[in-house]
Amino acid sequence: MSGTVYLVGAGPGAADLLTVRAARLLGEAEVVFHDALIAEEVLRLASKAEKIAVGKRCGRHATAQRFINKRLADAARAHCVVVRLKGGDPMLFARAHEEITYLQARGIPVVVVPGVTAALAASADLRISLTRRGAARTVAFVTPRVAAGERESGWIASALAADTAAVYMGAGEAPAIAAALMAAGKPANTPVALVADASLPGVRVQYATLQELPGLSTSGAPTLILLGEVYREALPEAAAIVGRRTG
Amino acid sequence: MSGTVYLVGAGPGAADLLTVRAARLLGEAEVVFHDALIAEEVLRLASKAEKIAVGKRCGRHATAQRFINKRLADAARAHCVVVRLKGGDPMLFARAHEEITYLQARGIPVVVVPGVTAALAASADLRISLTRRGAARTVAFVTPRVAAGERESGWIASALAADTAAVYMGAGEAPAIAAALMAAGKPANTPVALVADASLPGVRVQYATLQELPGLSTSGAPTLILLGEVYREALPEAAAIVGRRTG
Numbered sequence: 001m002s003g004t005v006y007l008v009g010a011g012p013g014a015a016d017l018l019t020v021r022a023a024r025l026l027g028e029a030e031v032v033f034h035d036a037l038i039a040e041e042v043l044r045l046a047s048k049a050e051k052i053a054v055g056k057r058c059g060r061h062a063t064a065q066r067f068i069n070k071r072l073a074d075a076a077r078a079h080c081v082v083v084r085l086k087g088g089d090p091m092l093f094a095r096a097h098e099e100i101t102y103l104q105a106r107g108i109p110v111v112v113v114p115g116v117t118a119a120l121a122a123s124a125d126l127r128i129s130l131t132r133r134g135a136a137r138t139v140a141f142v143t144p145r146v147a148a149g150e151r152e153s154g155w156i157a158s159a160l161a162a163d164t165a166a167v168y169m170g171a172g173e174a175p176a177i178a179a180a181l182m183a184a185g186k187p188a189n190t191p192v193a194l195v196a197d198a199s200l201p202g203v204r205v206q207y208a209t210l211q212e213l214p215g216l217s218t219s220g221a222p223t224l225i226l227l228g229e230v231y232r233e234a235l236p237e238a239a240a241i242v243g244r245r246t247g
Numbered sequence: 248m249s250g251t252v253y254l255v256g257a258g259p260g261a262a263d264l265l266t267v268r269a270a271r272l273l274g275e276a277e278v279v280f281h282d283a284l285i286a287e288e289v290l291r292l293a294s295k296a297e298k299i300a301v302g303k304r305c306g307r308h309a310t311a312q313r314f315i316n317k318r319l320a321d322a323a324r325a326h327c328v329v330v331r332l333k334g335g336d337p338m339l340f341a342r343a344h345e346e347i348t349y350l351q352a353r354g355i356p357v358v359v360v361p362g363v364t365a366a367l368a369a370s371a372d373l374r375i376s377l378t379r380r381g382a383a384r385t386v387a388f389v390t391p392r393v394a395a396g397e398r399e400s401g402w403i404a405s406a407l408a409a410d411t412a413a414v415y416m417g418a419g420e421a422p423a424i425a426a427a428l429m430a431a432g433k434p435a436n437t438p439v440a441l442v443a444d445a446s447l448p449g450v451r452v453q454y455a456t457l458q459e460l461p462g463l464s465t466s467g468a469p470t471l472i473l474l475g476e477v478y479r480e481a482l483p484e485a486a487a488i489v490g491r492r493t494g
Contacts, residue, residue, distance in 0.1 A: 120338055
């Protein structure tokens with residue numbers, strides 16, 4: 001007999017943007033293994049759980065993942081409710097596959113609880129639809145982040161083919177991203193929204209054109225790059241905001 | 248002075264996949280305007296609210312939308328907390344733009360509360376990541392549904408360019424979708440997952456190849472078409488399931 005491992009989406013940041021199910025499971029959990037960037041306010045919901053940070057560093061993925069897999073399995077043998085808490089949604093850019101495969105191979109039940117992903121939370125902050133009628137009917141979620149063993153290309157073509165693109169985990173490489181997209185034919189005046197700390201009280205929004213993207217200020221906070229014609233109307237006001245910040 | 252209109256994502260179907268914030272707002276709401284397909288269990292959370300169904304029929308969009316806009320504004324002038332409840336997430340395929348623009352032009356505060364979208368809930372049911380490491384790093388959310396005044400093409404190119412594609416509101420046109428994608432060059436043996444009533448106890452999953460998609464059984468239930476190599480491993484088991492159902 002073993003407990004169940006719940007792969008739970010922690011949502012975009014704000015504790016009340018967890019799902020009701022996720023909040024309940026955190027309250028029941030005996031152990032919670034969580035990503036590095038989960039907010040303290042969210043972790044407090046796991047009032048009776050042992051909380052274990054298992055954030056991974058780039059380039060050390062393989063070793064760390066094997067270690068996490070084993071710890072999840074060990075915990076499920078000792079406890080009924082084990083939560084693996086991942087930022088955003090577990091099925092989007094979250095490396096859930098290795099954990100699911102490892103646990104299922106050992107007969108440990110795995111349940112996935114979906115979450116609100118950052119692009120939807122950022123869109124709520126902006127009050128601009130990813131698929132605004134007449135301007136966009138398709139949206140691509142992409143990341144330029146390359147892990148060991150993955151192929152390099154692909155994200156550019158997807159971002160170009162969609163009306164709106166949400167680039168995850170790319171803020172640190174904004175200049176390279178802008179250059180790559182423009183080299184591939186994306187117009188330099190494509191509107192961009194840069195959203196840091198989506199859903200949190202300190203959310204920061206900057207609008208610009210694609211060619212201006214490298215000049216925007218980024219921080220270490222979780223940041224999403226959104227681009228597409230749906231942000232065109234927001235540009236004038238945004239340009240003023242950026243002007244005040246940098247001028 | 249006017250109340251606030253909250254555009255709230257109702258999530259994929261299960262009541263406990265609402266966000267904590269959405270559940271709280273429903274409890275506080277004095278009026279709830281909701282889409283036709285919102286589950287009864289979700290609406291019950293709005294215990295003290297007048298509940299008004301504003302589901303739209305295809306082809307009658309423009310008239311119906313103007314009517315909804317006006318009713319939302321009227322309600323905000325009479326009540327503090329007005330909820331406009333939309334299936335899934337309000338910023339993805341939900342026609343929120345017209346309502347936001349109309350209300351803001353009249354000085355009525357609008358707040359958007361994001362939700363869990365169907366593709367993420369379906370992926371949780373399947374326990375298959377949309378962006379599985381090594382197999383997919385991009386995902387496109389598209390719909391072939393064309394409203395008046397929208398351009399016809401675009402969704403096919405987006406679906407082709409992404410490693411994984413989620414086709415919303417397309418189940419009724421599965422044969423045309425399969426034909427269009429294959430004509431555009433998508434391989435006939437691309438794995439497909441058809442998920443009906445994602446997140447609900449009666450969720451139904453069928454796996455097939457793209458060329459087999461027209462032969463799958465669809466119902467009037469909300470159904471998502473997922474396609475991409477990440478579903479390849481699920482095919483053998485699925486083929487057996489489909490065989491039993493149709494044989």
